[in-house]
Amino acid sequence: ALAVLMLFHPKQFVGIPPFLGWQGVIPRFTPKAASIAASLIADNLIKFDELVNEIDNDELVDLATDISASDLDPIVADLAPPPMANFWSGLTADNKQSAVNDVLALLRPRFPSIIEDLKRQATDLIDIESILYAELSKDPDVIVRIIKNMATPEIQLVRRSGLYFGVPFGIVQMVAWIILPVWWLLPVTGFLVGYFTNWAALLLIMEPKQPRKVGPVTFQGLFHRRRSEITEAMAADFAALLNNPQALAQHVLHGPRTDAVGQFIRNAIQKLDASLAEHPLRQMVGHDLIENLDYAVIARAAISYVDANSEKIEATIIERLGIEDRIKNELQVLDDESYEAILRSVFKQEEWLLLLIGGLIGMGVGWMQFIYLFAT
Numbered sequence: 001a002l003a004v005l006m007l008f009h010p011k012q013f014v015g016i017p018p019f020l021g022w023q024g025v026i027p028r029f030t031p032k033a034a035s036i037a038a039s040l041i042a043d044n045l046i047k048f049d050e051l052v053n054e055i056d057n058d059e060l061v062d063l064a065t066d067i068s069a070s071d072l073d074p075i076v077a078d079l080a081p082p083p084m085a086n087f088w089s090g091l092t093a094d095n096k097q098s099a100v101n102d103v104l105a106l107l108r109p110r111f112p113s114i115i116e117d118l119k120r121q122a123t124d125l126i127d128i129e130s131i132l133y134a135e136l137s138k139d140p141d142v143i144v145r146i147i148k149n150m151a152t153p154e155i156q157l158v159r160r161s162g163l164y165f166g167v168p169f170g171i172v173q174m175v176a177w178i179i180l181p182v183w184w185l186l187p188v189t190g191f192l193v194g195y196f197t198n199w200a201a202l203l204l205i206m207e208p209k210q211p212r213k214v215g216p217v218t219f220q221g222l223f224h225r226r227r228s229e230i231t232e233a234m235a236a237d238f239a240a241l242l243n244n245p246q247a248l249a250q251h252v253l254h255g256p257r258t259d260a261v262g263q264f265i266r267n268a269i270q271k272l273d274a275s276l277a278e279h280p281l282r283q284m285v286g287h288d289l290i291e292n293l294d295y296a297v298i299a300r301a302a303i304s305y306v307d308a309n310s311e312k313i314e315a316t317i318i319e320r321l322g323i324e325d326r327i328k329n330e331l332q333v334l335d336d337e338s339y340e341a342i343l344r345s346v347f348k349q350e351e352w353l354l355l356l357i358g359g360l361i362g363m364g365v366g367w368m369q370f371i372y373l374f375a376t
Helices: 002-008 030-045 048-054 057-064 069-079 082-090 093-125 128-137 140-179 185-206 227-242 245-254 258-274 280-285 287-291 295-308 310-321 323-333 336-345 348-375
Strands: 014-016 020-022 212-214 217-219
Touching (some): 002 140, 002 348, 030 140, 030 323, 048 093, 057 093, 057 310, 069 082, 069 295, 093 258, 128 140, 128 245, 140 185, 140 227, 185 348, 245 258, 245 295, 245 310, 295 310, 310 323
Antiparallel strands (some): 014 020, 212 217
16 A cells, blocks of 8 residues: 555655655656657557548638637737727627628638648647647646546555455465574565565556456456456546647647747738738738738737637537547557557556565565564
8 A cells, every 4th residue: 555655645756855755656757657658649549640631621611710709809909900909899799790700701712721731731730749748747647647547446456465465475474484583584575575466466457468267267457357448548538638729729839840830820821811902901900910920929819719719619629539539449459469558658667666665665564573573
């Protein structure tokens, strides 16, 4: 139980850095675990180019042009020159919506070519791996929650392994003490008992991959026996990271591919602007404002729009992209080795530490047994 507690707690280092103290194993290795998980998911579970190309162009056009006058109010106030901002604020709601509908009718024919450009450049503009890494690594609670959601029974097995395996190992330790009652035996055998108790628990979690019958009892590693449940939990948790429109907007607009995104947006604005050359509102805005739009201003306007419409955008992402079902389906068709590799690779490099913690706790118990025996 103590070994499991030390896996997850405390979330921040407690003690005197860098060595005199403790931080939970999972929180400590959050950046590494996030990097491994993000890479595995992006490479194996989400075929982003296929996902984008399967989206119907007309649906994307509908989403891009589903704009109300109220959506534009904060953007106009932020971007427009004072004369236009004042003019816009003085219009009635009906007049604003009529103007928006008029402009969208002129712009709509330009959107299909922009969407084709977006699909062709999607993998250059949007880095799924970096988005996942940023979301997974921003707070240790995220990784801890995902591991607990998918592996609660396995964690409970490790927690109870002292009872399941500690008793028989302890009997062996007692017999060894009777045969060889030397001072170092209890601490050393205590270490071995703690180490192999956790090792046995991990073995039962992973092996055997396929059901194996021994007499009337059928054995199968918990991770494999509960594959359907774990697949659902993993798919739900990882999809939730990508179904968040605010997070997606922040990562796309301010992420590692900002230059490419900025160029794409400027090209799209130029295409749209050509449709409005003679429109009165366009004349009021002025050519200089459109041509010299700063990327920071564009990004701020886009994020403002996403924040105001996050529920609608999230519902569209969930319904149209079906990321959760895609991850679930990909996990279900993996062979046993690949499935286990995805689950285990996140924490495999730290398994030795879990075993060492078990051994050190066992050694501590061994020392207490030794002190008790010679103090009484």
